[in-house]
Amino acid sequence: MNPSITGKPLQLKQLRIRDSFWSSYIHRVRDVVVPYQWEALNDRIAGAEPSHAIKNLKITAGLEQGEFHGMVFQDSDVAKWLEAVGYLLENESDPELERVADELIEIIAAAQMDDGYLNTYFTIKEPNQRWTNLAECHELYCAGHWIEAGVAYYQGTGKRKLLDVCCKLADCIDQTFGPEPGKMIGYDGHQEVELALVKLYRATSNEKYLKLSQFFIDVRGQEPNFYQEQFKQRNGSVHFPFLDIASNLSYSQAHLPVRLQETAEGHAVRAVYMYTAMADIALETGDEELLTACRRLWSNIVEKRMYITGSIGSMAHGESFTLDYDLPNDSAYAETCASIGLILFAQRMLQIEPRSEYADVLERALYNTVISGMSQDGKRFFYVNPLEVWPDACEHNHTFSHVKPQRQEWFGCACCPPNIARLLASLNRYVFTVQGRTLYTHLYVGGDLNAELDGRQLMWKTESDLPWKGEVRFEYIGQSADEFTMALRIPDWCEGASVKINGETVSIEGSIVDGYARLTREWQQGDRIELSLPMTVKRMKAHPSVRAAAGKTALQRGPIVYCAEEADNGADLHLLSLSGGKEFEARFEPELLGGVVTITTTGMRKKQADWDGRLYHVDKPAEEIPAALKFIPYYAWANRGRGEMAVWIKE
Amino acid sequence: MNPSITGKPLQLKQLRIRDSFWSSYIHRVRDVVVPYQWEALNDRIAGAEPSHAIKNLKITAGLEQGEFHGMVFQDSDVAKWLEAVGYLLENESDPELERVADELIEIIAAAQMDDGYLNTYFTIKEPNQRWTNLAECHELYCAGHWIEAGVAYYQGTGKRKLLDVCCKLADCIDQTFGPEPGKMIGYDGHQEVELALVKLYRATSNEKYLKLSQFFIDVRGQEPNFYQEQFKQRNGSVHFPFLDIASNLSYSQAHLPVRLQETAEGHAVRAVYMYTAMADIALETGDEELLTACRRLWSNIVEKRMYITGSIGSMAHGESFTLDYDLPNDSAYAETCASIGLILFAQRMLQIEPRSEYADVLERALYNTVISGMSQDGKRFFYVNPLEVWPDACEHNHTFSHVKPQRQEWFGCACCPPNIARLLASLNRYVFTVQGRTLYTHLYVGGDLNAELDGRQLMWKTESDLPWKGEVRFEYIGQSADEFTMALRIPDWCEGASVKINGETVSIEGSIVDGYARLTREWQQGDRIELSLPMTVKRMKAHPSVRAAAGKTALQRGPIVYCAEEADNGADLHLLSLSGGKEFEARFEPELLGGVVTITTTGMRKKQADWDGRLYHVDKPAEEIPAALKFIPYYAWANRGRGEMAVWIKE
Secondary structure, eight states, X not given: OOOOOOSSOEEEOOEEEOOTTHHHHHHHIIIIIHHHXXXXXXXXXXXXXXXXXXXXXXXXXXXXXXXOOSOTTTHHHHHHHHHHHHHHHHHSOOHHHHHHHHHHHHHHHXXXXXXXXXXXXXXXXXXXXXXXXXXXXXXXXXXXXXXXXXXXXXXXXXXXXXXXXXXHHHHHHHHHBSSSTXXXXXXXXXXXXXXXXXXXXXXXXXXXXXXXXXXXXXXTTOSSXXXXXXXXXXXXXXXXXXXXXXXXXXXXXXXXXXXXXXXXXXXXXXXXXXHHHHHHHHHHHOOHHHHHHHHHHHHHHHHHSBOXXXXXXXXXXXXXXXXXXXXXXXXXXXXXXXXXXXXXXHHHHHHHSOOHHHHHHHHHIIIIIIHHTBOTTSSOBOSBOOSXXXXXXXXXXXXXXXXXXXXXXXXXXXXXXXXXXXXXXXXXXXXXXXXXXXXXXXXXXXXXXXXXXXXXXXXXXXXXXXTTSOEEEEEEOOSXXXXXXXXXXXXXXXXXXXXXXXXXXXXXTTOEETTEEEEEEEEOTTOEEEEEOOOOEEEEEEOTTOGGGTTEEEEEETTEEEEEEHHHHOSOGGGEEOOTTOOOEEEEETTSTTSEEEEEEEEEEEOOOOOTTOSEEETOOOOEEEEEEEEEEGGGTTSSSSOXXXXXXXX | OOOOOOSSOXXXXXXXXXXXXXXXXXXXXXXXXXXXXXXXHTTOOTTSOOOOHHHHHHXXXXXXXXXXXXXXXXXXXXXXXXHHHHHHHHHSOOHHHHXXXXXXXXXXXHHSOTTSOOOHHHHHTOTTOTTSOHHHHOHHHHHHHHHHHHHHHHHHHOOOHHHHHHHHHHHHHHHHBSSSTTSBOOOOSSOOHHHHHHHHHHHHOOHHHHHHHHHHHHHTTOSXXXXXXXXXXXXXXXXXXXXXXXXXXXXXXXXXXXXXXXXXXXXXXXXXXXXHHHHHHHHXXXXXXXXXXXXXHHHHHHHHSBOTTSOBOOBTGGGBOOXXXXXXXXXXXXXXXXHHHHHHHHHHHHHHSOOHHHHHHHHHIIIIIIHXXXXXXXXXXXXXXXXXXXXXXXXXXXXXXXXXXXXXXXOSSOOXXXXXXXXXXXXXXXXXXXXXXXXXXXXXXXXXXXXXXXXXXXXXXXXXXXXXXXXXXXXXXXXXXEEEEEEEEOOTTOSSOEEEETTEEEOOTTOEETTEEEEEEEEOTTOEEEXXXXXXXXXXXXXXXXXXXTTEEEEEEXXXXXXXXXXXXXXXXXXXXXXXXXXXXXXXXXXXXXXXXXXXXXXXXEOOOOOTTOSEEETOOOOEEEXXXXXXXXXXXXXXXXXXXXXXXXX
């Protein structure tokens, strides 16, 4: 597919990031996370749960002997790693990494069956049971990740080997599934192949992949239910007995045809991956009904089912959405992968219609939950991202046993770490889109944009002081003058944004459309835009229907949501309260947590007076004393040992 | 064993209850609950889960054909029912009920094996696996309930048949377990037989039963661990895989020898049944070390691990205690049976040392959690007793799926309904104890005490206006004058208690010892004591370490803890707050919920202003408007349809 500036907005990825904040993350992915995960996939991390994922591939390829180990979807960890490698190689050459990846791709190719089928679990363990338990066994999910890897690696290196494997795999799937007589009318328990097939269509221009994705989207939730039919055909055998997937259809968003779904239900990652694919298809086909469903589901999430940190999925059971305004802080699931999926969904919606609300949520999830998922050293990860932690309760009350007070080295189900890696490695895809004569900036990330579309030079150098200061500078570096519109997002956290062009203040009032300040002129090489986004500490409140935040406040400054940690405030954070009207001091501390702006203020701390061993007491007056309170960015919590943490503080 | 007034306090059960509050409960047990449960045990309740318990006995007795169905401990439901029948027959003859019970006892006797073994699960289903999985399979637990039933039925009717069955069963157990060579050194996963054996010892004066109980208590938690040894012998087979009982030793209080246990751990019912037996043994043997352990565990519960409603067990997983001050209101387990067990423990401690703190807790659990467990019509029951309910969340968030917003007809695991029945049917055993020349009144329950001990007439008529008014009248109805001390408990909820004797005020200041006002005189027939216990509405606070109650208040009046229900206050109870300094009106409403005192006041309700679809908002001022708030007794909640409920309200 040839890029062109048409009526449709287009993602621009020709950005080389050089950012005061994000470059260190991307370097960490390249220098630490990707190498570390390679060791993990090869079972070479002492003390971490072995992955066995590479070994499964080698066994399938006939290169080693042994049994399959790991989750039924273990392959996807390798695929996500390889996808991240593709993005890294696109941004910067690394011959050694490319050599390792090429060798891996040879193994993958050897593990593929002659008919294109590629799945280590079924090939090793249940070769006669292919496609018999789509609800639980994730064959299409894994296929989707292989395809995303194949496309990314092709785009990053120009090498077709893995892409060809993926086309052969997609062809195998196309021969197996579809509305035509003799094919299965089914779909995977974990959506992923749908969005991957759209990528494959875009990479190959082969419309059959788009059609196959449409088929999977539209057949989901039709009656009779496919999962239940397969369940009967298997005589009721199940892979994950506790999930009850054949009767709990909303877990996999199979309770209704997707176009009829009103609320975000079930497993949060599956849901947002599906909405992402729906948006992809709506973009490609102009399907208004599908777009309406996307907008409705988006609104349900961001207006009723999303934490202030941009995380989603309120309960551990089924890693799922629950109900409107049910956002418990301490028993939250808030999976890292789910926020990544929400970012994918937001990115696709921005490609359809540039409205800042999508980018606001994207930014919220990115700066808070996604990077919270990784430790400062890039070697430990959160799967679950609670907004309140009492470590003793996590250890002694099973309600909180999924909440880990500290990041873990690796997981038996290691979906999140490679997902963080592939998102950060491809961050340049989330910053700009272009539509017609307008270049949209969704995120303020420093770097050089160097795109030419239809002879037009979309070339800008960006310097950003985010997230600690709201100053952003753009310089047009195209050689030829060109008239077009720079559309700069005015974030939801900002009041009083101002713009200077070549040093002169330009009024942006009246120029803001859908949350973007539109600056139209004939840009000359060297033209400079200075965007100023004032950042103050905001006392954030949740909608009154959010029970878990009733009477409480969270602090936010710029895109960063803050939290109180025991390391700064002592234990028993529930005894603290913010005092009304008090000033906040925001101060950059270069030595703390890699350099962060902290917020301090004077609040109150309830005294734990002597209760004479009584648990309940008549009208005991609550004595309070002033206390210095300190808040750090939420994403940086749990880097200073085990302790309490809270985002929402009593007012 | 002949009752006698010695140095030890003695439970007095010669009380015929005629009480304005409790008589209706006891009648309901007799007229509704016991007949209803008989139908349930015989699988004749349409729409309720079948019990199969009687059928299991008939199959075991060879009277019917079929398979075992139900929980491994299904027998205990029958035993608890029969125990309740024993108490009812002791208080009032009922030839038809006695005939039904006698017929059942014939079946039970026929179901007993020649060697005394009695357990339908193992006899029908795994006859060769007796005693191979004590940790999970509850053979001794069921035996304990048979024994309690046998003793109660013997005491209630004078009939020995079931008692003889129980002695034969206990002898079988004694031949199987013990320190002697060739016997098993083991103990049950669910404590119960220990306290039952003390009852059997008291009923038969056969010391071997006391010794066997001591053995079970002292062998628990010794190394090598018995459960783990049996687990190995079974090659790792388990009955309840999710409990992981062979490694989670504290679940069954088998993590340490009982004398070394410092905190209340594990399954709450098991724990308090065990502490009850420990207290029984301490009472019988004067074992000071065991008594010290009882006092320590009691303090840990009531000072750190008990809800204000007298319920215990903070989490559903394992129906267990968690950690100090962890008392979540919405995800509480707070099992009805656990509060009954806490009452048993308190009763035993009162027999050892009359201290009002035991009776305060006993009263709290009784008036709140225990009777909350049963609907107004006696046909529906709570197993779990939360302190806060959002019904939508119970249905959509698995964290709360154990919490039922409405009472259920019956349960597959139906431990609680018959437990409520047997407790209420034996309520006369919880009111008085006697020690030396002192008659202690622990609960204020109307009725006629008619005891003669060592020629002394402990004969009093009591009229009580509790729980709605704190007025209690005693009249000495003994024919012979006698000098002794009436020790009247001054409840923890009361300030300014006063006493009149024969119409004249008597100062009780200075006469209060361990929470009991001591009135010593030579009592003459017709002497009257009027005890006045002022009841005001109390704003109760929880210890600051209780996170779930931080910044909140619960209302209590007399022994009754109150709650707000949606039926009176509308939905979204989290938006309500109590205003400081406002007056409360307490008013008896005879038509409401069987006649209750309600509390009304003016508080505030936060307005759910228009948030324009936003979930988070900068410093949105919280608008509040005055609201009429109404509170009902906690025990009466969920009798007016599905709705929200909250005990703790923001201040």
